[in-house]
Amino acid sequence: MQTFESKIPDGPIKEKWKKHKESIKVVSPNNKMKLDIIVVGTGLAGGSAAASLAELGYNVKSFCYQDSPRRAHSIAAQGGINAAKNYQNDNDSVFRLFYDTIKGGDYRSREANVFRMAEVSGNIIDQCVAQGVPFAREYGGTLANRSFGGVLVSRTFYARGQTGQQLLLGSYAAMNRQIANGKIQLYARREMLDLVVIDGKAKGIITRNLITGEIERHGAHAVVIASGGYSNVFYLSTNAMGSNVSPVWQIYKKGAFFANPSYAQIHPTCIPVHGEYQSKLTLMSESLRNDGRIWVPKEKVDAIKLQFSEIKPNDIPEEKRDYYLERRYPSYGNLVPRDVASRAAKERCDAGFGVNSSGKAVFLDFAATIKERGKEEIEKKYGNLFQMYQKITDVNPYEEPMMIYPAIHYTMGGTWVDYNLMTTIPGLYAIGEANFSDHGANRLGASALMQGLADGYFILPYTIGNYLADEIQTPKINTNVKEFEDAENAIMERLKSVMLIQGSKTVDYFHKRLGQIMWDKVGMSRNEKGLKEAIEEIRTLRKEFWKDIRVPGSLNNINPELEKAGKTADFLELGELMARDALQRNESCGGHYREEFTTEEGEAKRDDENYSFVGAWEYKGEDSVPELHKEHLEFEYVKLTQRSYK
Amino acid sequence: MAEKILRKIKLKIWRQENAQSKGYFDTYELENISTDASFLEMMDLLNEHLIMEGIDPVAFDHDCREGICGSCGLFINGRAHGPDNDITTCQLHMRKFREGATIVIEPWRAKSFPVIKDLMVDRSAFDIIQQAGGFITINTGSAVVANTILIDPKSAETAMDAASCIGCGACVAACKNSSAMLFVAAKVTHLANLPQGKPEAKKRAIQMAKKMDELGFGGCSNTGACEVECPKNISISTIATLNREYLSANVDQ
CATH class of the missing domain: 3.50.50.60 (FAD/NAD(P)-binding domain)
Known part of the structure; x- marks a missing residue:
């Protein structure tokens, strides 16, 4: 080892x-x-x-x-x-x-x-x-x-x-x-x-x-x-x-x-969720924040009208718009880091200022830049993104502001x-x-x-x-040995067992439910109670998966459902570890935002004294709690300060 | 985004167990589809139903679902990537279809892209063409400092236009000769427009074109169908570039 x-x-x-x-x-x-x-x-x-x-x-x-x-x-x-x-x-x-x-x-x-x-x-x-x-x-x-x-x-x-x-x-x-x-x-x-x-x-x-x-x-x-x-x-x-x-x-x-x-990173500029059947989210490049301005209405009444499609975004006059990133972070403005921009969007939407029917969207507006520098320049820079947006939403972003909302993007x-x-x-x-x-x-x-x-x-x-350099004496690896055989047998066992269940729910059913738990309780903002609940809920869901999953088709042909089942089974285990890790980290830092640990202004508050470490988990077996190892981080060249983008 | 519901649609889909077996069309009905759903989300819904009914779900290739990986490719109502322009199948939305419509869904049909199951085809021939010369010979570590190579923006733009090919195969599927000319021309044009790509430009054109022929793709039909169906708008003027590189290489030989 x-x-x-x-x-x-x-x-x-x-x-x-x-x-x-x-x-x-x-x-x-x-x-x-x-x-x-x-x-x-x-x-x-x-x-x-x-x-x-x-x-x-x-x-x-x-x-x-x-x-x-x-x-x-x-x-x-x-x-x-x-x-x-x-x-x-x-x-x-x-x-x-x-x-x-x-x-x-x-x-x-x-x-x-x-x-x-x-x-x-x-x-x-x-x-x-x-x-x-x-x-x-x-x-x-x-x-x-x-x-x-x-x-x-x-x-x-x-x-x-x-x-x-x-x-x-x-x-x-x-x-x-x-x-x-x-x-x-x-x-x-x-x-x-x-x-x-x-x-x-x-x-x-x-x-x-x-x-x-x-x-x-x-x-x-x-x-x-x-x-x-x-x-x-x-x-x-x-x-x-x-x-x-x-x-x-x-x-x-x-x-x-x-x-x-x-x-996990939440990206601030994605196309908002539109329906239950939705299979994935589409990102609009962060580079758009160079030339687009993010806003919601200043007054809630305007937001409500937008939510019910009673007015169009362009009906809202300049003075009634809240460019909240520029307001809160004057030096970085629309170019604050992703975690900050995402939380700010969530804050406005949670407060009731969201601009689409679900109340979970903010505007990304190019009108000022187009007026100043012309449509051609914007087209040259972002043409493919604008086209993509229009194909998905049926809205022309050259004429109406884009709607965006944060989504999970990177880990x-x-x-x-x-x-x-x-x-x-x-x-x-x-x-x-x-x-x-x-x-x-x-x-x-x-x-x-x-x-x-x-x-x-x-x-x-x-x-x-x-x-x-120390392996040059090692001949070609012989795969006809016990270790390979054991690994192969264990895999066959698992594949066969997942096919045998023939329960009443599809893989997507379980994956969607897991996703909902993760987004609600291990997502953009987390707290102790929610994380503990998530751990229990994921465990229950995992048990249900192994009792009630239905995987069609056969083992020896193309079988996308079988592939999805294997991946989802692993996600069902990972989700629990993510919640566990979020629970042990009693601080907020970057994409990890714990509601109990914030500054008075609602920004993430780190605890460098106790949490300046990499949390590395060691697997201890299926029914055991994994062990946390800590790699302490030393900072010799950068002075630790509270991050500020004001 | 005015959401509407398609109360009923009919799907006529190509089913084929594997590469060896014979295919056939089967028909399914689907109800209450949002016009804001993407085409592939509609396919997901169909598969959810089929699984619960004990029918083998329809296999199709897809991955990024944002029009860039090139995995998806369905032949819908006689058109590669369906009834919309400049998009891949995953970017097609149900708002392009009418209430009660019958939608015919087939895989790419080309000798060089054999069907492996239902709507999935084997496009490894595209990789093999690229391996024949779609690169610049440069090892990691031996590059010169980036700004010592000056490239006028126009050449860079022309190169970029061609380089945006996603290798989906719509050009082949749309061509009556199943030619891969546009695919090959895109790579040749991309690299021939950059100074870094010039030393090998002629060799590249010859080798890639030769490989394309070997793999059973047909000759250019000159109909321009490929350009129409290309989700990335690759221009057939790239084919002229390919021909030019190819001819001048042959003259040199």
Whole structure:
């Protein structure tokens, strides 16, 4: 068993990564050719890791549940990617990006990890440009930037509102080159069902072929989990329908600690919920807050008229509008961080100022910008987002303000990893959104893409060598051994048992009910009573699931309901851990907002003395309470203050 | 957002157990569908009913449900992605359909995209085409500093227009020859418009086009059907770029 140590290198923060790279072991080219690495997930983290590791000479096996690596949900990231290039000459720097990220994360992330991410951020842009990512350009041909929430500089690089797509197609292209070279073996339409640990080290995975239903064994000298986040525990989220916690949950049950599960991000600018049949929520990029102004009516009577469609938003005169973010946070205005903007919207709606029939929406208005700079400019910048909005809502946002409401978007929590991105299981790594490492209790906009690519292109390819250098004598992993057989048998058992129940409720029924509990009691604001209730309710629901679920079809054919059942079963366990983690954290920080712990102005109130730690949970068996381990966070370079965006 | 309810609709859906079996149409009725529901949410409701009735639910590909991953693709009433322009199937909403309508739902039909179950097809041929040359040869770590490559905004915009292809396959499904010309042309045009992509531009055009032929996609029909149904508005002028790159590469050889 690996020890629970962060392994942060000594020395000044600016030297740590450099010195660490110099001191860690390197594998020779001819030995790399003998080593196999499994990468689960093909998003920005998994795709960039698979490509970079293959370029180095390792044999990579890459897995995704979609029909092609290009469909991973990183593709949906819209607004941009941060990098401390200081191309705008606005006094940006690696230190400032580091500082903003630590502050934005409400002082709940590791200084050393965050600094390293900021350090490599510039290389990411270089790499992506070289791959042919068509970033936006200035007239002179240089790269353009925009600004994002929570910062005072413009450091976000973008490709219209499709930055995630373009970056992902870049890493996908790099993967394709290595697939053609024979260095990546691609396994699409595969679902990971378990991790195989031999003599305490990660040595492979079990997968299900989603076409044939075949259960497959795959061995490797190291396993990398890049399966993304777990927002779908809330049922309605901005994640793709297939996004899931399952690989992260499987490794948790095999001994990898799960850190800060309760840190989930609510994104302030999503299209409001419209009906019971709704299957997912759609995000409108945060970049829209650059040019759009957020408001609700000043007077409740106007809000009520809007709720009953008696008046149109444009009927409300300027002086009767409450631009509440600009009012409450004059220095950041509409560009406050996501958690702050989300809570402010909820506060106004809870107070009765919501603007749609459900009372759960605020306006995001572009009229002033369109008047000032013209429709063309807005169209050029956000055309695809406006089109998307209109297709979904049937409202033309060039003429009427958009309606938005917060929704679950990203999870900062994830598998605990050390400085090398290794989990508590030797040889097992977690990268991208799947790990917990860089965003603390709240992620800043345009930082998810940065972290995924930092991990995959520039960090893991170095740190994994330090472990693999000791594995060069290990021959190809033999999958005809007891450990693989046991894992496979346990999976078959579980698959068969879920099919046998043939109860009276579909998977979606359970998933929706879980989502409702999570949103009501483990969502944007939480309290002790609600969290305790959530734990009990989730346990009851879980029991009901295993008694009354109905999964149609067969095990050996394409069976989407079977896939959903497995994912939902895991969410039903994760939900409880999230509530438990939220309950132990008697403070508010970032996305974790406990009603008992707030300032007089209603802002999140941290307790640095008692809660300045990473909460890492260790699985103790099905009916036992997991054990909490604490990694204390040291802050040497950033002074802890109450976050203020006023 | 004036919500209305479609009291009754009829769905004529292609059912097929697996790649080997023979397919057929089956008809289902569905009641009380909100016009604000998306097309795929309507399909979800259908499947909920089918499961409770003990009928195998209809399999279809989908994931992001916001029009960008390219997973979904249904042939609805004879049109790829259905009766609306510039969208994917997941962005289609029920407000585009009338009370009592019969909606015919089929998978993409193309030799190179075999049906694997119901409305799901195998599009791995698209990945194989990309592997034949849809990239710039650059290893991680060897890139030059970003702003040393200047790109005029017009070229960047043209590249971006083409790069927005989501690989859904609607172009192939819409083409009477099941040609993948627009798909290949989009990638070739994206990279040929950037200085970084120029060194390999000709080789790329030749290799990708060759692979497309090998995989059984037909020749360009010149009808422009692909452009009409492309959810991302990829222009057929990209095909002219592909032809130009291809021809000049052949002249060089």
